[in-house]
Amino acid sequence: MTDRRGFLAGLLATGVAPRAGWAEAGQPVVLAAGMRPDGVYVLCGLGRDGGLRFTVPLPARGHAAAAHPERAEAVAFARRPGRFALILDCVSGAERARLQAPAGRHFYGHGAFSGDGRILVTTENDYEGARGVLGFWDVTRGYRRMGEVGSGGVGPHEIRLMPDGQSLVVANGGIETHLETGRAKLNLGEMRPNLSYVDLDGMMLEQVALAPDLHQNSIRHLAVARDGTVAFAMQWQGDIYDSPPLVGMHQRGSAARLIGTEADGADMQGYGGSVAVLADGAQVAVTSPKGGVARVYGASGRLEARVALADVCGVAALRHGSEGFWLTTGDGLVTDMGASWQMRHPMRWDNHLVAL
Amino acid sequence: MRRFCIGLFVLFAVPVWAGTPDIKGIVEGHILPRYQAFAEASQALDQAAQADCAPQSDTLRAAYGAAFDAWMGVSHLRFGPSEQGDRAFALVFWPDSRGKTPKALAGLMQRQDPVVAEAATFRTVSIAARGFFALDYLLFDPQFVEAPQAAYRCQLIQAVARDIAGTADAIWQDWDAGYGDRMSHPGNETYRTETEAARQIFTALITGLEFTSDARLGRPLGSFDRPRPRRAEAWRSGRSLRNVVLSLEATRDLADRLSGGDAAMLAGFDRALAQAARLEDPVFAGVVDPQERLRIEALKQRIDDLRAQLALELGPQLGLEAGFNSLDGD
DSSP states (O other), X not given: OOOHHHHHHHHHHHTOSOOOBGGGGTOOSEEEEEEXXXXXXXXXXXXXTSOEXXXXXXXXXXXXXXXXSSBSEEEEEESTTOOEEEEEETTTOOEEEEEEOOTXXXXXXXXXXXXXXXXXXXXXXXXXXXXXXXXXXXXXXXXXXEEEEEOSSSSEEEEEEOTTSSEEEEEEOOOOOXXXXXXXXXXXXXXXXXXXXXXXXXXXXXXXXXOGGGTTEEEEEEEEOTTSOEXXXXXXXSOGGGOOOOEXXXXXXXXXXXXXXXXXXXXXXXXXXXXXXXXXXXXXXXXXXXXXXXXXXXXXXXXXXXXXXXXXXXXXXXXXXXXXXXXXXXXXXXXXXXXXXXXXXXXXXXXXXXXX | OHHHHHHHHHHHHOOOOOOOOOHHXXXXXXXXXXXXXXXXXXXXXXXXXXXXXXXXXXXXXHHHHHHHHHHHTTTTOOSGGGGGGGHHHHHOOOOOTTOHHHHHHHHHHHHTOGGGGOHXXXXXXXXXXXXXXXXXXXXXXXHHHTOSOHHHHHHHHHHHHHHHHHHHHHHHHHIIIIIHHHHHSOSSSSOSSHHHHHHHHHHHHHHHHHHIIIIIIHHHHOOSSSOOGGGSTTGGGTOHHHHHHHHHHHHHHHXXXXXXXXXXXXXXXXXXHHHHHHHOOTTOGGGGSHHHHHHHHHHHHHHHHHHHHIIIIIHHHTTOOOOTTTTTOX
């Protein structure tokens, strides 16, 4: 006999229990981590007007977040090389679960849900084995770890769901680090960054690398257009005054191509901090907090806008609507690329802006 | 976590609004006159090249030197009009450790590329073939000075000089026609607040010193085991040390205005300038000599100290905090 309590418990266990959706969290359109003036780290949801919809405290500095496709549930990742990630209820602010990196692993600060929201995939470092790992977590079983597969390279950073909802693209940055040496880069001479595509069973579907002379261009951040075109932003680890272009595009089955000119890398101080692409793929935006600049390219690679903005890093293309790109900065600004509106919060917005 | 929080509280406790910098005074007293002087010197360079395009021409070389001097007066002001359409990169494509500039120039010479005929078409050539470093090769490097294609070289020199003048004028026009106003009177789409304008100027000051240390001195220094004298800036025209001095003088003037004449800070600049004056090594050839090298390293260290002092003292005085994201690096 199944009583009501047991029935509900069963539903909870399978993850299909009716839980609050994003509407109940105030209909936020983006998530961003930040630090309040009192030094408390938080994860926030921002509404269409740029205003705060919710604020949930974090135990340490965040980096990026991953949003569950339906439930008002977000994963806040600790900043690299953190070993925890929090599953947060964005309505109540409660901590639903806490992911602990398994022994010998730490998180890289990014993760992505499967299209049906049943699996979460995180980028991790197997720091003794000096290889990247993708951790698979069963959302329907309270985020239990299901297993892991190699990420296809070293130093995986951002991971994104592909439009089919069944596969993921991961940026293997190529840089080896170790938990004990923090962010020290251990292999700059031998970096081999790549883009790797995996399915939800962990099968490697495709890998693409850059030309050998660009092996120090660490592929770090990703954005995916509706047709599956992947935009990627890079961080140049070679001579900073020699930086090649830092933005690239890739479609499965073809070669990756870099866009922009020789001057772009220097303008961005060799550092692409975050990337976004419009749903229709018509424009790609990349930010550089080091250069204090955001650049927008057309699909052909032509520079269409350049916005100078101190400490800009977060960038997102809203999932619905056609407002173009949103930007956030380390001194509290939320604005759109054309500066047609802006809102300043008493908040230092962290690296990434995640569209819901 | 606890240790982290303490550090952050200190960070937030620092800003004391000791003084608002006189942005308008900086724009009108430092930026505008310097960009105007640069536009005029570039115009004179263009005229000199059209009058006499021989690489050995004293008047042409003098005009080149004067225009480059004027550029050093603004080379730290890399924001706004200078960054539109990669204008500054079209003026100074350096460092260039892959040798793109000589390759691009040699390509044009070899093809006798007619792209030099019109200013508009010349703007479409590789950015590496434009600007002061293109002229540094064309006027001073034997590969080009002694090249047999004298007629084409002449056209190329004239095209580069005309292009420099055009770019310098475009930057100056933009400053004069609105950008200077927007910076002087924040509350517009370019500068939303006074703090943003102050931050931009402060960043330019720090970045200018950083470039002098890392690139102008750091690149020829290389490492002790592998000094790289041929990586000195504009060594062909013998300008490496001169550029360091001129840029220090320009950033000193900016620091003076931004800090309200902070004596300790200016003394730091003066010590660096005195050290540079004592080097008597125009192209940093001494990086290969252990004794001489020490003196160049000491100058670099002096500039690094100066930069740290500005970041730690002047930044907070202006209410500017270090970048949350730019320092994170992930």
